[in-house]
Amino acid sequence: MLLRLKLKSMNNLSGIGAIALIGNPNSGKTALFNALTGLNHKVSNYPGVTVERKTGSCTIGDDTIEIIDLPGTYSLVPESQDEVIVAMEVDSWLESDHAPACIISVVDATNLERNLYLTSQLLDLGIPVIVALNMMDLARNKSLAIDAEKLNSTLGTAAIVPISARYREGIKQLKYQVAQTIRHPVDQAALLTIPDPVKEAIGPMIKEYKKGGNYTDALLHSYAIRSVTTGQGYGNTTINGSSLESSRANLRSIGFPPETLEPTLRYHWLDQVVPAAEIHIETQTRSEKIDKVLIHKWIGPIVFVGLLTFIFQAIFSWSTIPMDWIDSGIASFGNWVASTLPASVLKDLLVEGIIGGAGAVLIFLPQIIILIFFLSLLEDTGYMARVAIMMDKIMVKVGLHGRSVLPLMSGYACAIPGIMATRTIDSWKERLVTILVLPLMSCSARLPVYALMIGAFIPQVTIWGIFGLQGLTLVVMYFLGTITALILSIFFSRWVKEERKSSFVMELPPYRVPVMKSIFRQVYTRGKLFVMDAGKIIMAISIVLWFLASFPETEKGSDIQRSYAAKIGHAMEPLIKPLGFDWKIGIGLVTSFAAREVMVSTLATIYNVEGGGENVVSITESLKNDLNPETGEPNYTPLVAFSLMVFYVYAAQCMATFAIVKRETNSWKWPVFMVFYMTGLAYLASLIVYQGGLILGYA
Amino acid sequence: MSILDLLPSQTGIIVSLGGAPEFQARLIEMGFRAGIKVRLVQKMPFQGPVQLRIQNGMISLRYADASKIKVEIHE
């Protein structure tokens, strides 16, 4: 039977018989993708969330069909990297005959004409197009009546199905139409009407494509128009300069600017096809009223700073109770293991290495959850897009772009999705600079290190009646990273060259009530990732470390001061002493190259080995009570804690980040540069903090 | 007059676009073209981006880019 198709592997571009979802940013493609496939990809109210091609499968009747979700785009003539992905995918279909069986063009019914622009480009491809008229719930509220039947026949789409992806309405009908279209494909796409004088003017280009390949009329005209517009060749035809120049000259002579030919023609056509009632302009909407406050000249920035402060305070104050639970849970589990198992090397390893190490990091799960929760909330309500425009002016001043704000803020959770999100920035220079400074945004893996140091050395006092000193210290660390990122981008943007001037055309989505389910889904996904990492990387490193810290054994049993770990750490001391770090921190610096939070598990493992393994020790207490055997003074002071936190603000310590930077910039040059500049900065800053502190008398 | 000369909440009809040709192409793709109504919703301080309502979309442009869009007042 026709519908029975083999599922293709993820990276196979061919996708015979697959269905592709294409639509404007924020039109609800991913929501529809999730509704069709039952998967849970990230849906969010920010234009440009999906930046990669993703696949899933959908069952229609007894059959399974592959579904491809693509980034959002306004046009097949791309501006930014995420849009390039769509244009390239479409090209690959046409060049290899592996076109999808049909395209679902996802259209926001509340902004019909603009969304149909992309649909009109898709109609020329010769692949059946089904329009999923999404957000019908909103269109109904605005009492926009859309005559789907009539639109279908004028556009020549295979079908137009009103749906509401968010509320899963109309999905069944959509599936039915997909099955119909695949079984009985008919090409009935309406031809873009090109006025005769224009057709004549671009004659040389049309001839070029007629020679160049075997294209359908629609595709041929589409390519010719696009070539005249952009000056580039499409399909497997390379255009020659003289036919481009003569077509453009002809157009100019009849008063048609060639560079805007394609959009002008298509809108000219759409204006006739789309019912005039749809093109009216709305009176002041609810979102506009909210914006009057949230992006007001003075109130806007105050609200933004207030929100951020609130979030960082919440990270500390809301997490104390669940952290205590986890802490005591792990401690009693460790003690239970310690008391039930017979004494053996294995037991020591389990209690001191694994439970002590991984447990020390797991404690920070509540804080990470709170952070991710708020970031998703800001994005899903539509607020993030506003932040982008409020910050654009400042961002441009420092060499970045308003669209850098979301990637940078996602960097607070993790640099990797942040770096991926830079694909929506249309200028390469601004994108590269954003990537280069992004790892300076304090990610959630630094949170355990900050939290540990703050918890141990910063007193729990309240200043000015409202701010907790601990929360404030945390804000200072995040601020330090952020401000450095902004300052460095000024310098970096002087070095990176680019001819093209960037532009800023940002759509502001309406404010929406966030879908709690999808927010919890994101929190769950990131939380799980954190726990899994704690489970894998930390476990492995803790085991190795435990061996290094416990051996060689002396006659008196193991003595950590003589262990291999101590030897390695002591060897590092000359280098790190000036920063106030001893050998234990030195070991942590080495292990945290794999991931930053490993610092915490490393200290935990070392203290547990030192403590002898009868009980799982509290690492905060151990840090405070760690005395220098010669002087009897504490090894760690608030000054050392500060120096260490500052080191973590800057240091390059995450393998995964560099791998992604390599992939996104397509060269080793940038990740290597990143490691050097960040490590250098970290060392310098810590040196200044520690030595400066000593001079000022903060021993 | 430029679109920036509209008062907040005032609606104009686009007369012409301006700026680099590729940028104009993107503006047209986003719905900006002669004869279409736009409402100036709000301006950010210090010549920051402006918010425009065009058809049913809300689009933000930089001050310098927006200044090249010429409009006439719609009553």
Ligand SMILES: Nc1nc2c(ncn2[C@@H]2O[C@H](COP(=O)(O)OP(=O)(O)OP(=O)(O)O)[C@@H](O)[C@H]2O)c(=O)[nH]1
């Ligand atoms: N009211 C309503 N909201 C919807 C509907 N479909 C999607 N949304 C919301 O629209 C926003 C965008 O949805 P996404 O699915 O992320 O859109 P997308 O097209 O994948 O967006 P990008 O990834 O940015 O290209 C989210 O806030 C959704 O909750 C719908 O049918 N009705």
